[in-house]
Amino acid sequence: MKEKRIAHVGSLEVDISEVVRDPRGHEDEIVEIMENDFVEGRHSNFGGWITLLPDAADIAELDYALLSRYPPLYTDPEGVCTDCGLGPCNLEDGQGKCGLDMEALQGRLSLRKACRGCMTQMVASRQLLDYALKRWPEATPVSMGEILSISDHAPAISVLSGIHVKTIKDLNRVLTYGEGQLAKLFQASYSGTGTAVNFESMVLHAGSVLLLAMGVAEMLKISCYGFISAANQQLDGIEQFPPATLSCGWASIESGKPVVAFVGDDFLPAWCAVDQMKQDALTEKIEICGLGATGDDIVRFYDRGRIIGPAVRAPKAIRNGLFDVVVISPGCVPLDLLSEAERAESKAIWVGHNGSGDLPDSTDQPIDRIVDRLAGGEKAVWIRDPEKAGKVALQVALRVKRGAPRIISDADAMKQAKGHKHDCDLCTMVCPVGLPVSRAVRQLSGGDWTGFFEVEKGCNFCGKCEQACPSQVHLRDIIVAAERKGAGNDKFVMRPGRGPISITELLQSAFAVGWGSIPAMVTIFGCGDAHRDEIAWIASELLNGGCMVFVAGCAGAEVARSFNQAKKKHLFQQYNATCASRNIVNCGSCSAICHAVPMYLMLRPSGGIPLFGNLPPLGDSISLGGAQTIILWGALPDRMYAAAAAWARLGSTIIVGPASSLGWKRYLVGNRYDRSKWWVRHGETGKRREVEPVKEHMVVPVETKEEALTMLARSVLNVRDYRESRLTHLEVLIDYCERFYQQLPEDWWLAVRSDFELPPRYRRHMVSLLESEHGWETEGVKVNKARHRDGRMMTMSEFAANYGMEQGIYCTRLRSLLPLRLRDTAED
Amino acid sequence: MTVGEVAGVKIPPGREYQLPTDPDHLWDGLKDIGLGIRWVAEVKKSDMQIELSGPKWEYKSYTILEIIEEPGKVRNGIVTLIGPDIHEVEPGSSFPSAWDIKVYGQGITQRHREYIERQMAMSLHGVEGYMAFGSFQSPWMRISKSVAGRLTFAKLCQVIHAYVKTVVPQVEAMEFRWIIASPEVGGLALIEPLYKVGIQRLKAQELSVSLEDEDVDIFYGCTICKSLAPNHVCVITPSQIPYCGILSYNGAQVTVELDPEGYIFPMRKGECKDQTMGSYTGVDEAVYERSNHQIKHANVFSAIKYPTTNCGCFEGAAFYIPEVDGLGLAIRRYIGVTPLGVKFSRLAGMISGGSQNHGNKGISVRSIQSKTFLKGDGGWNRIVWMPADMKKELAEYIPEEVYDKIATEQDTVDPVELKKFLKEKKHPIVEKYWKDGEPQPLKVPLPGGDWPRE
Incomplete structure (x- = not known):
């Protein structure tokens, strides 16, 4: 029998077997976590649990609580299931052979989408880890940075896994766990049975696993690959870290120098190339560019890197013909970049782990030979060794002398445009984002490029217009030419990604968030691309409105392009970059999503909630009391679908923009009219209490940028709002509704707990409406009696005890999070 | 006696404005200004239209809120502005200032002063383009160029007036006098004697409501x-x-x-x-x-x-x-x-x-x-x-x-x-506490535990 292990939690001596079902040999670590991260007051009141390396089912109580309030809503459902050899089954006629019904199939497909998204990151993280294991000993210490303590050093990893990561070996352990979980989820996404909610619970788990994989990647980037990290900086001066001085965009590339571009998720070839450039003193001689995640990563270890655009823009960028060499790795979206490179006569190096087309694997060939082949006329090679790929890229760039970029001439473009069928609108009709292509063609036939400048901005380069064109106009070439014309002005200054956030830094603003003077902590993820102007508008509005804004992924460089004419500054130059009001923090590439808006970091000191293997109290707490919202905007790959699930499980609302929502078929939406859904358990009695239908949705689509802001204002109204924060949150919602729709939101009165929480400027009017439209008893700016939703008239103290949570009382949606003395006796 | 009389200073005449006092119209005319606590922001020197008090004037300025307990002594909704308005100065101007605010309401006593001051601060901080640091005894305010065409000193007073009357409905009357001491008005020479009297009044107010634990x-x-x-x-x-x-x-x-x-x-x-x-x-x-x-x-x-x-x-x-x-x-x-x-x-x-x-x-x-x-x-x-x-x-x-x-x-x-x-x-x-030059560490019980009985 194993020795009993005791951890000292304050004055308590706790047998670790009370906390961990199966310690799996991690006893020492669990004792360390308990003694450093558990708080006695909380433990004696609530007990504690570390769900070490959990399966989805181990933490599903939280998922089911969330999904019962925010059930899945599927759009454009699939009716036929072809997942197994027994089928196909037409579920529109009833259940399939495995018992699956139509709604459950949508859940299964939703899980598949989340798994695909999670997998792209998992593979990228594994790539980084395997390379690290090759270069450094397993015992090499890792961290997100030196100034973080045990609790905040890697919450994206620890909150799910319960592991305190200290070495590369630990990272391997957690990533192996993540891979195992992903395999289980993938299996369920093809052969799982059950209800839609069962599957959606696993979708949320896929999100958590994605976050873990992102955390692993970030820790490796910082510890092994020399990425800058805000957690290696003193807090003094952090508001300007890193400085907003990085020049990016087409016009930042110094002319006359060879240009190497890196595209995709894998920055390792770029990292090796930069290392080589430094050794060979080539940094002044070669320009290094990046597209997509790699671009965002390069600028965290190389301050001369240039971000050109998001991954989805890569085909257009490559056809632009400015790159001498393009190093292509698998990315978040599948793109035929090798063909584009060939067309533009750029030399291509494919560094994927799987082959592409008929490219032979040149990994084992000597560098000189590969360089000779490319310089001698071969168009592309496949090299699986990042070091070799990096060296080859540099040498080829120095040897290849390219002519002028092959851009369609103005005369040719006009000639083609003149040849189009004048009464044809097919190109416009097939455009998935509705761009006015045919009008642009007509304008160009008269020599006017204006229309194509507009089309270019919104174009995702899918090529549907070209395929549809009966006159064979080379529309994409013309679009690239339009981009080329504007490239001379495409230069912006940005702040590279900074990595993690510390509890100490975040707590500087804890009050401002709690009291509402920071109305929301908002993170903007997404590709931007065609929608970058909207993203920039949203970011600017939020910053002007006093929010704390985070960006991660390609959205970071996209908002950076926004230029304020009056101030003559780009967006990152206008604002500081710490966790405070009117600050914008660029966390980094996609994997840095795991750092963004860590409301849970605030709950660690303020609520004593441990951050190891402890998702349910965090998700529960933030869903009831966190002013944290995510906005996803632009054409989004599946990775964002899983990322949305991750943050939803941590209690945030996810607002999905119009382009993204085209590809999404599942939302998690609440129903404010269904009163049975809006309850919490009172922390002192355990009884259920009806509450306001606030934080109305979990994953919700919007159609316009204005709607995004009003939805955001709705999303930060929460059950645990203090007086002051409820007032601010209501005020923001009303301001936006008045400004954009010239009316009050129809349901504002459902969020009223006291006249004290009505914005002073609107208070008299709102109080009079409470009386005239809702039957409350009022006098001037005061409410004397309220009418409960069940129709009863109540004094304000009765109302406070019957609707919404009383101020300053703990509450929860989960029975397991009631104080121990109430847990077994609380009624259902 | 007024601050001016006590200080022996002749205060130049100013312009008077009447704020709306009908409860349904307290906020009229403020729609073009962003209001709400989320508008709290910094106004950098390069962005400021006007600065009042602050380090440049060694903080020799004041804001005084006086609770007047006698009815009929406060002229409801009157703002007296002595000196130039926001849009009337050269951008980047800086002057000392003296701001007297009187409040009357049945049942409103000195005890309420701190609460009302806090509401005043909340309302002011939430005005677009306005920045304030420091206490009432050492104020430092800036107003941004971006609102110079829209915001006036009377409007700032209106925000306070409307806000305080809304959140403390017992307040019946508020009156404001604001001296913006440009050189033409008298500059620091006018403000300094007022400041000395003002600070004494603020201290006297503090003392009048200060309590000890034994008092309650x-x-x-x-x-x-x-x-x-x-x-x-x-x-x-x-x-x-x-x-x-x-x-x-x-x-x-x-x-x-x-x-x-x-x-x-x-x-x-x-x-x-x-x-x-x-x-x-x-x-x-x-x-x-x-x-x-x-x-x-x-x-x-x-x-x-x-x-x-x-x-x-x-x-x-x-x-x-x-x-x-x-x-x-x-x-x-x-x-x-x-x-x-x-x-x-x-x-x-x-x-x-x-x-x-x-x-x-x-x-x-x-x-x-x-x-x-x-x-x-x-x-x-x-x-x-x-x-x-x-x-x-x-x-x-x-x-x-x-x-x-x-x-x-x-x-x-x-x-x-x-x-x-x-x-x-x-x-x-x-x-x-030490014995013979050596500390005597206490055996502190673990959290939640008890100390041994002495």
């Missing part, structure tokens, strides 16, 4: 953080404000009066069991009831023995250093190591979440200025270490004879070195 029968409790730290109860007495520093005893009292369903509640003081420690029967009862029956006894003036519980929002913390039997202090923005060998963030994590952590107590910066600060542990005679910045900031509240004897991180963070330092500097702790 009711303390207040705050459980706002309980929604996160379920066992936590904050105790507010005249001398002890909450750790988060957001309000005082008077503020708590008026808040309960106006908002009885809020998160602040009256707490019977009960019988005083120990004046030095700040031990009261009423406090013990209330804390027990509201801490899920977890905390049986709490001393208001001690960090070492049965301190009150800690939420997570404290501005700073006091912590026991056994090696020297003394207390250290640290505030959140200090990111170095403390003599406990941990940083503030770790310390905060260990002691928060609503536990009673003997030897550790959350503190607010303002409570450090109180006479009863850690009185139960020996007050400043027991404090041996604090961060240098914090020490400098609080210099005027630290007894002169101890000031140089308190170590900072610039002296040492090592307990052994600290012991040497205290001996060398002859810190009072050596004489009063």
